[in-house]
Amino acid sequence: MKILVPVKQVVDYNVKIHVRADNSGVELDNVKLSMNPFDEIALEEAVRLKEDGKAEEIIAVSIGPGKAEQTLRTALAVGADRAILVEADNRTEPLAVARVLAEIVRREQPQLVIMGKQAIDDDSSQAGQMLAAELDWPQATFISRLELSDDNRTATITREVDGGLQVLEAGLPLVITTDLRLNEPRYASLPNIMKARRKPLERLAIDELGVDATPLLEVLKVEEPAPRKPGVIVDSVEELLDRLKNEAGVI
Amino acid sequence: MAALVFAEHDGKTLKEATARALTAALGISGEADILVAGHDCAGVAEAASSLAGVRKVLLADGESLAHHLAEPLAELIVPLMAGYEALVAPATSTGRDFAPRVAAKLGVMQVSSIIEVLAPDTFRRPIYAGNAIETVRSTDARKVITVQTTAFAAAGAADTTAPVEEIPAPPPAKNIRFVSQQLTSSGRPELTSARVVVSGGRGVGSREGFALLESLADKLDAAIGASRAAVDAGFAANDQQVGQTGKVVAPELYIAVGISGAIQHLAGMKDSKVIVAINKDEEAPIFQVADYGLVADLFDVLPQLDKALGE
Numbered sequence: 145m146k147i148l149v150p151v152k153q154v155v156d157y158n159v160k161i162h163v164r165a166d167n168s169g170v171e172l173d174n175v176k177l178s179m180n181p182f183d184e185i186a187l188e189e190a191v192r193l194k195e196d197g198k199a200e201e202i203i204a205v206s207i208g209p210g211k212a213e214q215t216l217r218t219a220l221a222v223g224a225d226r227a228i229l230v231e232a233d234n235r236t237e238p239l240a241v242a243r244v245l246a247e248i249v250r251r252e253q254p255q256l257v258i259m260g261k262q263a264i265d266d267d268s269s270q271a272g273q274m275l276a277a278e279l280d281w282p283q284a285t286f287i288s289r290l291e292l293s294d295d296n297r298t299a300t301i302t303r304e305v306d307g308g309l310q311v312l313e314a315g316l317p318l319v320i321t322t323d324l325r326l327n328e329p330r331y332a333s334l335p336n337i338m339k340a341r342r343k344p345l346e347r348l349a350i351d352e353l354g355v356d357a358t359p360l361l362e363v364l365k366v367e368e369p370a371p372r373k374p375g376v377i378v379d380s381v382e383e384l385l386d387r388l389k390n391e392a393g394v395i
Numbered sequence: 396m397a398a399l400v401f402a403e404h405d406g407k408t409l410k411e412a413t414a415r416a417l418t419a420a421l422g423i424s425g426e427a428d429i430l431v432a433g434h435d436c437a438g439v440a441e442a443a444s445s446l447a448g449v450r451k452v453l454l455a456d457g458e459s460l461a462h463h464l465a466e467p468l469a470e471l472i473v474p475l476m477a478g479y480e481a482l483v484a485p486a487t488s489t490g491r492d493f494a495p496r497v498a499a500k501l502g503v504m505q506v507s508s509i510i511e512v513l514a515p516d517t518f519r520r521p522i523y524a525g526n527a528i529e530t531v532r533s534t535d536a537r538k539v540i541t542v543q544t545t546a547f548a549a550a551g552a553a554d555t556t557a558p559v560e561e562i563p564a565p566p567p568a569k570n571i572r573f574v575s576q577q578l579t580s581s582g583r584p585e586l587t588s589a590r591v592v593v594s595g596g597r598g599v600g601s602r603e604g605f606a607l608l609e610s611l612a613d614k615l616d617a618a619i620g621a622s623r624a625a626v627d628a629g630f631a632a633n634d635q636q637v638g639q640t641g642k643v644v645a646p647e648l649y650i651a652v653g654i655s656g657a658i659q660h661l662a663g664m665k666d667s668k669v670i671v672a673i674n675k676d677e678e679a680p681i682f683q684v685a686d687y688g689l690v691a692d693l694f695d696v697l698p699q700l701d702k703a704l705g706e
Contacts, residue, residue, distance in 0.1 A: 161523050170527055239504045266522050268507045270495035273465065277499035282571035283465055285492045304633045305488040308578040315570040324640060325633065360504035365530040375686040381699040384689055392669045394648040
């Protein structure tokens, strides 16, 4: 079985982002970029399935500018066997991403697509569900546990839902999106980082796949959120309760 | 044309998120219908029909819809959209699951987790865990929108009730089925609609530590939330997580106990009206968003609070 793992290069989790002075977007120049944390979890799950003998090949795919190659090299160092970079210079919306991924799925015929539940830049949380729709596959979103049957024909999935946990059974092929508690991703070792440089990486242009990636949403403005008014440090529980009662009027 | 609002419910009770999504929908379209999809949920349709501003309620009642799986929901909603200019769903785990599937089937770009409707096609939404706010204009003739419900007031009750129209439920999905669920029932107000939320972080130290929060929550009729660190450490359940990837809350009063205030946690609570932070580390970033900060050991403070509120 082949597993496809889409990965997105985003501003690193630990970077405090800055909105550009002209409100055109978030500053991306000279900022540390890394693999989207949810995608790391997706990749880890795929690597574990391969280690357990459930999968033969892991293909990492990214859609983005040329420098997204770094993120694919990281994926190769962690355990992907080969990578595909679909180069796109402009902002690619989740719908276009899903259509590109659907084309890759038709070419590569994976039985499982495992991807992050959302990217921590645009926080849209759409691409996985949209890919499932494009392929007419079932979808299992926000999962915290995955178990494949011995014959790899069905998956039992635990999903994190608002009220608790939900267990579903789905037939393969299937699109899965990962939540935080599915696993703890590993780091790439130095020898594996060296080896990853020699693993195959194919470059495609988005047009070659016949996908129109023209954005459907027009970004008019990006702003800093309104700041909260500064607070006060209180000295005691009595003062806290007094202020909550008499100043804020919330208790 | 009207908007179609997806009703969030558990089969018995219509969730307040629906009334809030309705407010957003009425800002997008002049008229709104509510879709109640589920199994044995006629009571929910009745509740929905008495919300102010509803034109009619569509009730799709069938076994295939019992657990709100995305596949049958998309099957149900996609053809309905021929008669609507927008689908509006609360950005709950259900809405976030099925809405993008509907959007892709319609060939439109969803606008996720909106916090404001500026014009029928223009919305504000948080990106980067709420560290930036994006204003987007949708060029799609048919829109699919999910709503961060804490950002909208709930529509009130109407004097009259809207008609309920029954529509057929789709057949069950072929390749996916519901097996079981473990729902947490705490007997407390729901996290996303509670007036007061008491949240614990890694500083609470243990599952037993969380029991200390319960007594305080009892006295304030509060829901109990948790930071990601506390959930990862097993002190609290996943459905209690507040933050970028958990739930977004905006109560009247948010009490953060032993929470350092990671960016992704702040994203889930910084729109609360009044924020109280209790932490022994005075450098903790949570104090930067707190209206009232108390630099103290939570294990000293909690019993004192509990006692003072008990009097």
